[in-house]
Amino acid sequence: MLKQNIIAGLLLASLPFAAHAVDSFTMDPLHTYARFSVNHLGFSTMQGRFDKSGGKVILNRAAKSGSVDVTIEAASLTTGYDKRDAHLRSPDFFNVAEFPTLTYKSSAVKFKGDTPVSVEGNLTLLGVTKPVTLTILSFKCANHPMNKKELCGADASAQIKRSDFGMKFGLPNVGDDIKLVLEVEAYKD
Numbered sequence: 001m002l003k004q005n006i007i008a009g010l011l012l013a014s015l016p017f018a019a020h021a022v023d024s025f026t027m028d029p030l031h032t033y034a035r036f037s038v039n040h041l042g043f044s045t046m047q048g049r050f051d052k053s054g055g056k057v058i059l060n061r062a063a064k065s066g067s068v069d070v071t072i073e074a075a076s077l078t079t080g081y082d083k084r085d086a087h088l089r090s091p092d093f094f095n096v097a098e099f100p101t102l103t104y105k106s107s108a109v110k111f112k113g114d115t116p117v118s119v120e121g122n123l124t125l126l127g128v129t130k131p132v133t134l135t136i137l138s139f140k141c142a143n144h145p146m147n148k149k150e151l152c153g154a155d156a157s158a159q160i161k162r163s164d165f166g167m168k169f170g171l172p173n174v175g176d177d178i179k180l181v182l183e184v185e186a187y188k189d
C-alpha cells in the first residue's frame with residue numbers, strides 16, 4: 001500500500017509539469033528576416049533588410065509565457081543598391097566591422113487569451129542596449145502543409161530612434177525614427 005501511495009504521489013506531482021509543457025522552436029533562416037524603413041530626405045521611405053538571422057523561441061502556452069532570442073548579421077544588410085549598402089555598413093551607420101551582430105533578447109512575452117501579442121526585451125545595436133517592445137501583428141502555429149513538422153510563424157514590429165543607439169550620421173535629413181519588422185518562422189525542436 002505504501003508503494004502505491006508513493007507512485008500515486010509521484011504521478012500527481014508530475015501533473016503540473018505536463019500541464020505546463022514548454023516548447024522550444026528554432027528559427028528557420030530561410031524564412032526569418034529583419035527589415036527596417038527610414039524616411040529619406042523627406043521625399044520617400046527607404047526600405048532595407050538583413051538576409052541572415054536566426055534564434056530561438058520558447059513558448060509555454062499553458063502558462064502564457066515565453067522568450068525570444070534573435071541574432072542578426074549586420075553585414076547581411078541589403079537595400080537593393082550596392083553603393084548605399086556599403087555606406088550603411090560603414091562606421092557612419094551600422095559599423096559592421098566593429099559590431100557584426102544586432103541582438104534582441106526578450107524579458108517577457110504578453111498574451112491576450114491564447115495568443116502572444118507583444119514581446120518586451122532589449123535590442124543591442126552598435127554596442128548599445130535599450131528596451132524595445134515588439135508588437136506581434138500576426139501569429140500562427142500549425143503543422144507545415146508540406147513537411148508536416150510543427151511550425152510557428154509571426155510578424156512583429158517596433159519603432160526606435162536610431163540616435164538612441166548612437167547612429168547619428170545624416171540627421172535630420174535621414175530620419176531618426178526607424179520602423180523595425182521581424183518576420184519569423186520557427187520549427188519545433
